[in-house]
Each structure stands twice: as structure tokens, then as C-alpha cells.
Amino acid sequence: MIEAPGDEESPGAGIAAGLPGDTYWMEGHDGQTVAIIPSEQLVVVRLGLTPAKLGYRPQIMLAALVKALR
Numbered sequence: 001m002i003e004a005p006g007d008e009e010s011p012g013a014g015i016a017a018g019l020p021g022d023t024y025w026m027e028g029h030d031g032q033t034v035a036i037i038p039s040e041q042l043v044v045v046r047l048g049l050t051p052a053k054l055g056y057r058p059q060i061m062l063a064a065l066v067k068a069l070r
Contacts, residue, residue, distance in 0.1 A: 014062075014063075016059075017059035017060050017062070017063040018066075018067070019037070019059060019063050020037055020039045020040060020066070022037065022038050022039050023035060023037045023062075024036040024037075024038075029049075030049045030050055030051050030052055031046065031048060031049055031050030031051075031052075031058070032047055032048070032049070033045075033046045033058050034046075035058070035062050040066055040069070040070075044062060044065060046058060
């Protein structure tokens with residue numbers, strides 16, 4: 001089973017945000033992310049910079065996007 005994205009501080013944060021369990025996640029520097037959700041036929045790439053010290057968590061934004069596209 002693949003766990004929806006979280007982070008080192010809160011594994012499973014993606015499931016808590018409402019993301020499908022088949023979500024794959026890659027995190028880059030300062031908020032750059034790639035999310036792949038096969039069940040939704042969706043790939044989301046975020047290239048914006050948000051300093052880590054601001055505590056940005058993209059799971060909520062991605063969950064809202066999935067919900068809007070359904």
C-alpha cells in the first residue's frame with residue numbers, strides 16, 4: 001500500500017487532507033512539488049518558491065484542486 005504524501009513531521013498528512021491513497025509525492029527546494037495521482041489521472045507540478053521556514057504544506061492545496069476537478 002502506498003501512503004498519501006505527508007512529510008517528515010506528519011506522515012500521512014495527505015490522507016488527512018483528503019488525498020487519494022495512491023498519491024505519489026516528490027518534494028524539492030522551498031515548496032517545489034510534484035504530485036501524481038493515478039486514480040484521478042492527474043499530475044500537478046508546483047515550481048513556486050515558498051521558504052521552508054513558513055511551514056508551507058501543499059497537501060491542502062492539492063486536495064482542494066482534486067475536489068474542484070471532480
